[in-house]
Amino acid sequence: MPNNNSTPQQEPETTLSRGEFIRSLGMSSAALMAFYCMGTLSSCKSSTTDPSPGVITPGGGSNGVTGNASTGSGAINFTIDLTNANFTGLKTAGGYVSVGDIIVFNAAGSYKALSRICTHQGGNLIYSASTNDLICDLHSSHYNIDGSTKSQPIGGGTITAVKAYTTSLSGNSLTVKA
Ligand code: FES
Secondary structure, three states, X not given: OOOOOOXXXXXXXXXXXXXXXXXXXXXXXXXXXXXXXXXXXXXXXXXXXXXXXXXXXXXXXXXXXXXXXXHHHOOOEEEEEOOOOOOHHHHOOOOEEEEOOEEEEEEOOEEEEEEXXXXXXXXXXXXXXXXXXXXXXXXXXXXXXXXXXXXXXXXXXXOOOOOEEEEEEEOOEEEEEO
């Protein structure tokens, strides 16, 4: 018999625990982790490699970098293992990676390292191979690859030069220091 009542029918309210909900989907915990990892790769990385998105912190060597890359922890002095998966892209011209407070990049086959922290308001610098310079991700100021200023922030403000660090290559070990 049709229901002529205009009031919407209410389903009985049920509350599922997290575990019950997962079981109701018929997915194992391993399958769920794989599902999460497909969407957000960074959330599945080791905690020693990614304190903030895209930035690698020196660990015990398993993540390919040892030493100090934090300006707040003394002199900058760290070594990168270019055979580690975190750094293989650095071997290609145009590749770059942020290690602690430093950006290391490959400018047409030459390794360079600069402070990655913009002097305007602390934005993050990225390397652009097409213009062979570094661009701040906050207000698009530009720095030359020696750390000197190239163009000021969009919308006003002033940048000053960022510190440049020396790089030396021995086999597949790239050392960066002040
Ligand atoms: S923080 Fe870099 S240009 Fe403003």
